[in-house]
Amino acid sequence: MLTEARDPVVTYVTGRDQKMLIDGKFVASSTGNVMEVIDPSTGKQIAELPCASDKDVDAAVSAAEAARPAWEAMGVDGRSKCFAKFAELIDQNRERLAMLDAIDCGNPIQAMRADIDLCKPYLNGWPALAKSLTGDVIPASSGNLHYTAHRPYGVVGRITAFNHPAMFAITRPLPSLITGNTLVMKPSEETSLSTLALAELFSEAFPPGVVNIVTGKADTGDAIVTHPKVKRLAFTGSVGTGLVIQRRAAESGNVKHVSLELGGKNAMVVFPDVDLDAAVEGAIFGMSLNVCQGQACGSNSRVMVHSKIHDAFVSLMAEKLGKYRIGLAYDEQTDVGPLVSKAHWDRVMNYVESAVDQGAILVRGGHRPANAPNGGNFLEPALFAGVKPDMRIGREEIFGPVVSVFEWNDYDQMIVQANSVDLGLTASIWTNDLSIAHKTADALDAGYVWVNDSTRHYFGTPFGGTKNSALGREESKDELLTYLEHKVVHTRLGDPKLALDRVLGV
Ligand code: NAD
Secondary structure, three states, rough: OOOOOOOHHHHHHHOOOEEEEOEEEEOOOOOEEEEEOOOOOOEEEEEEOOOOOHHHHHOOOOOOEEEHHHHHHHHHHHHHHHHHHHHHHHHHHHHHHHHOOOOOOOHHHHOOOOOOHOOOHHHHHHHHHHHHHOOOEOOOOOEEEEEEEEOOOEEEEEEEEOOOOHHHHHHHHHHHHHHEEEEEEEOOOOOHHHHHHHHHHHHHHHHOOOOOEEOOOHHHHHHOOOOOOOOEEEOOOOOHHHHHHHHHHHHOOOEEEEEOOOOOOOEEEEEOOHHHHHHHHHHHHHHOOOHHOOOOOEEEEEEEEEOHHHHHHHHHHHHHHOOOOOOOOOOOOOOOOOOHHHHHHHHHHHHHHHHHHHEEEEOOOOOOOHHHHHHHHOOOEEEEOOOOOOOHHHHOOOOEOOOOOOEEEHHHHHHHOOOOOOOEEEEEOOOOOOOHHHHHHHHHOOOEEEEOOOOOOOOOOOOOOOOEEEOOOOHHHHHHHHHHEEEEEEOOOOOOHHHHHHHOOO
């Protein structure tokens, strides 16, 4: 069912200046190049954004480099004050940021308000975690003092994906900033509006040059990746781009520390002892259907259901999926908005068609809803059964509202199938038997495993994947340490008795 909506584009976008933030100033691209912003709910162009050139990126990196010594000298306590101010400003701008993401990305407004609220534990958590960092005193040799200390890298380049625009722009830079680094950040060209709104808040809360925001496409990202003064790169996006970034970082001729948060093809394993209703709800929740139309790295896209409950599971899931309201992203009643772009809609549909061609059973959805508003990238959530591991939809990340159900009988074979893809971000296990749950958690090759839950991750627990899904972990002390160079200081103390004699003049 599609719903009516008012037009918030006029309130939040039309007529606003869209400028980048470089050295505390709001600037256009030096070349005058722009890219268009399309509302995915209507297909209409609603704004133009600057495309940063190499020269703009260089200015941003130089500003970040110049701002770094004073920022480092402020210490964790001084920097935490900026975090507190930033958190306050985010609270005040909650509705605007959430609306911009609904308008620009197509995610339902309710979910985007929740995204902004989810930033709080990160805004509070990083300063506390940074404050708790200590070095070590290591008894490496007798008569000497060996200790470790940390120093920031310098300028960090941060490039993000399209699917949680404001949440990424708020939370992802925080560990690099609290450790005394300065930043050049580029959001996805698909969804930059909320990051440019955040530029205003960053500039109010942080000293000039500490946070620089540039917008643009792959070439702007490449200028960050290859810049000789960017020592640390942090990337969230697809595996393909992640590999290019690793290669280009090496080709820059500078050794750079690169961390990558990439894709998922995540398995949800369902045992026959579950409460069917709860497991089906969990499967739909795990798709991140009513948060971002399944465009989520950690969402479950392969649901492996034991044959004893397989048929009942599939029919209940089809019934429940039919109740989700598809509509304009900024409509309060909408559960599922449009996909981010027409190109992405075509890509997802290509998977749907390939699945049908390869013999999977399309149980429901997988087409444009009959009464969808014109021009929007709407897609009725697709449920496939009879999926085999060698089908494209069984192996490749789709990043959309498409879920595949696999039927299994043999536990060992199911584990082999679950682990047969080259991604290993998340997994979830549904059973009432804890020993089976932990045995299976151990067997599944994934970086983050839920038991009787899915999707949620919590500040403090390392998030990331195995295989091609990631290089490094985020949201935890593990990540904080990756924004710091580690230094050992060795002091030769000599013979304490001779030293005492010398000092006392004996
Ligand atoms: P993408 O790889 O197409 O783009 C991501 C970013 O990289 C964008 O800002 C883009 O402009 C930039 N970029 C593209 N080419 C570049 C280049 N050559 N050099 C430098 N920068 C370049 O990804 P996307 O479509 O925005 O996002 C979807 C992907 O992100 C999915 O694979 C998803 O699983 C992944 N993702 C992962 C996580 C995670 O935490 N693991 C979170 C969200 C999304």
